[in-house]
Amino acid sequence: xxxxxxxxxxxxxxxxxxxxxxxxxxxxAGTYIGLSASIFNINQSIISIVGGxxxxxxxxxxxxxxxxxxxxxxxxxxxxxxxxxxxxxxxxKRDTISTELNVLADFNPKLNDDQKQSEIIVLGNLHPxxxxxxxxxxxxxNKCVILDTMNFWMDNALEELHDVIAxxxxxxxxxxxxxxxxxxxxxxxxxxxxxxxxxxxxxxxKGEHGAMLFSKTEFFTTPAFPVKDVKDPTGAGDCFAGGxxxxxxxxEDINFQNLKTAVVHxxxxxxxxxxxxxxxxxxxxxxxxxxxxxxxxxxxxxx
Amino acid sequence: xxxxxxxxxxxxxxxxxxxxxxxxxxxxAGTYIGLSASIFNINQSIISIVGGxxxxxxxxxxxxxxxxxxxxxxxxxxxxxxxxxxxxxxxxKRDTISTELNVLADFNPKLNDDQKQSEIIVLGNLHPxxxxxxxxxxxxxNKCVILDTMNFWMDNALEELHDVIAxxxxxxxxxxxxxxxxxxxxxxxxxxxxxxxxxxxxxxxKGEHGAMLFSKTEFFTTPAFPVKDVKDPTGAGDCFAGGxxxxxxxxEDINFQNLKTAVVHxxxxxxxxxxxxxxxxxxxxxxxxxxxxxxxxxxxxxx
Numbered sequence: 001x002x003x004x005x006x007x008x009x010x011x012x013x014x015x016x017x018x019x020x021x022x023x024x025x026x027x028x029a030g031t032y033i034g035l036s037a038s039i040f041n042i043n044q045s046i047i048s049i050v051g052g053x054x055x056x057x058x059x060x061x062x063x064x065x066x067x068x069x070x071x072x073x074x075x076x077x078x079x080x081x082x083x084x085x086x087x088x089x090x091x092x093k094r095d096t097i098s099t100e101l102n103v104l105a106d107f108n109p110k111l112n113d114d115q116k117q118s119e120i121i122v123l124g125n126l127h128p129x130x131x132x133x134x135x136x137x138x139x140x141x142n143k144c145v146i147l148d149t150m151n152f153w154m155d156n157a158l159e160e161l162h163d164v165i166a167x168x169x170x171x172x173x174x175x176x177x178x179x180x181x182x183x184x185x186x187x188x189x190x191x192x193x194x195x196x197x198x199x200x201x202x203x204x205x206k207g208e209h210g211a212m213l214f215s216k217t218e219f220f221t222t223p224a225f226p227v228k229d230v231k232d233p234t235g236a237g238d239c240f241a242g243g244x245x246x247x248x249x250x251x252e253d254i255n256f257q258n259l260k261t262a263v264v265h266x267x268x269x270x271x272x273x274x275x276x277x278x279x280x281x282x283x284x285x286x287x288x289x290x291x292x293x294x295x296x297x298x299x300x301x302x303x
Numbered sequence: 304x305x306x307x308x309x310x311x312x313x314x315x316x317x318x319x320x321x322x323x324x325x326x327x328x329x330x331x332a333g334t335y336i337g338l339s340a341s342i343f344n345i346n347q348s349i350i351s352i353v354g355g356x357x358x359x360x361x362x363x364x365x366x367x368x369x370x371x372x373x374x375x376x377x378x379x380x381x382x383x384x385x386x387x388x389x390x391x392x393x394x395x396k397r398d399t400i401s402t403e404l405n406v407l408a409d410f411n412p413k414l415n416d417d418q419k420q421s422e423i424i425v426l427g428n429l430h431p432x433x434x435x436x437x438x439x440x441x442x443x444x445n446k447c448v449i450l451d452t453m454n455f456w457m458d459n460a461l462e463e464l465h466d467v468i469a470x471x472x473x474x475x476x477x478x479x480x481x482x483x484x485x486x487x488x489x490x491x492x493x494x495x496x497x498x499x500x501x502x503x504x505x506x507x508x509k510g511e512h513g514a515m516l517f518s519k520t521e522f523f524t525t526p527a528f529p530v531k532d533v534k535d536p537t538g539a540g541d542c543f544a545g546g547x548x549x550x551x552x553x554x555e556d557i558n559f560q561n562l563k564t565a566v567v568h569x570x571x572x573x574x575x576x577x578x579x580x581x582x583x584x585x586x587x588x589x590x591x592x593x594x595x596x597x598x599x600x601x602x603x604x605x606x
Contacts, residue, residue: 209512210526220603222526226515228489301604303566
């Protein structure tokens with residue numbers, strides 16, 4: 001089993017959908033990734049930062065999932081990162097109502113000796129400079145670095161993002177972001193272009209339409225697990241990354257075969273995520289439920 | 304092997320894409336369905352109508368594919384159905400520049416005794432009343448009727464369309480049309496709603512995102528075969544239907560297992576279609592090439 005390190009926000013979210021309003025609830029990329037990966041019963045730690053206003057019960061929740069939270073720094077007189085977003089009838093569109101960086105503005109992740117030896121590093125969606133800071137400290141020889149990022153950083157910190165991209169093994173982005181990042185017109189040329197900058201693999205997420213995995217010579221495509229009643233898409237991408245990384249952490253080798261299965265576990269965990277409001281559904285997920293859906297998905301896709 | 308009857312337009316198309324302009328070329332739903340199905344070396348006939356202006360070489364082409372064209376009526380002093388369309392950079396949008404019904408306005412299909420015994424009937428995209436006229440004449444006991452239709456008939460002949468739907472076994476429509484036809488908001492409830500009106504199976508096409516197959520109790524989903532360089536989407540839906548029906552024609556039983564494989568053959572044949580302008584690519588397709596891509600697709604989707 002591989003030691004996995006997740007860096008990402010542990011935060012407060014406030015979510016509005018056409019049918020519900022959440023109030024202030026547990027959120028953050030690091031939270032979703034961590035919860036999602038934890039179902040594989042792996043050796044995982046999260047590095048993050050929260051304010052004194054962060055409810056201890058949420059930290060206890062992460063701990064109860066077997067996650068090492070000793071590197072989630074608490075700034076007693078600081079406020080936790082806060083994001084408020086609103087979804088419309090078309091789940092693919094969301095408006096950010098408010099973003100308060102708060103303690104995240106001064107986040108300077110410091111890895112302990114144990115974390116420096118991590119074999120799987122998941123760089124959750126954060127400023128590329130923060131992601132680089134983490135990579136600078138990792139000194140394990142055989143590591144697999146997985147990068148999650150988004151168009152915001154392409155628009156606002158492209159050079160720094162390229163510096164990170166050059167150092168990672170796998171990028172996970174969505175279809176529009178792949179087009180934007182590469183400047184190409186289709187996902188195949190986009191993936192190949194991005195791989196010339198360093199990564200050996202790219203996962204392109206297409207939301208309800210599934211995901212694709214590219215290496216320089218291999219290709220895999222899968223539909224999404226069909227969700228009949230989406231409640232809240234928040235965190236779906238992070239849960240995808242968590243399922244992907246968590247599955248890999250329990251694999252002997254990181255080869256194309258295992259990467260394909262990891263993509264399917266990503267789509268499965270994401271499908272659970274969107275069935276509940278906020279983290280409610282992914283909190284309740286366990287390995288057995290995920291495995292059952294994995295089998296069901298196989299029956300939906302085999303011919 | 305099952306006897307298959309295709310009813311649909313055999314026509315002239317004129318297509319503009321951002322990079323090419325076709326001039327007047329062979330087109331029509333019946334043509335695309337017939338060519339696509341023909342790769343399975345089946346017992347197929349097409350029922351259609353053309354004008355005296357229709358080039359004999361196109362009829363010879365269909366004949367050379369083993370298609371019985373004796374029921375393609377030729378009206379010597381009539382003009383062939385003509386459609387002109389224009390695609391933009393986004394292949395999903397197309398403008399109809401011109402539609403001239405010509406001889407199609409008086410199309411009153413008459414089945415010969417042999418055709419009345421067809422076991423697979425493909426109702427290509429046509430006025431629902433014409434589709435009904437065909438069904439009225441079929442008297443085989445065990446038949447499978449496959450309906451292809453589009454939003455135009457939902458907008459303009461909904462009642463007549465519902466009359467046909469009540470009599471068919473399989474509907475093939477795209478995602479937007481399924482939503483429109485059912486009045487539901489997602490594809491699952493849409494499919495179930497539509498099946499209450501008669502069909503036992505629904506295939507929902509999602510273009511580059513693949514297809515789904517529903518029965519009342521079973522479900523199948525597949526991505527599309529990835530096409531790196533789309534030349535012209537015209538006829539892709541018809542080639543899907545042709546590959547689907549052609550594969551079924553050579554099956555002993557029409558069960559869910561075979562319907563799933565038929566959907567994959569639909570997506571494979573459609574992928575060939577869009578790689579060439581007009582019918583150029585599907586004309587050149589043969590069983591071996593389709594089988595090779597079918598195997599390649601399996602390797603892209605298995606984990």
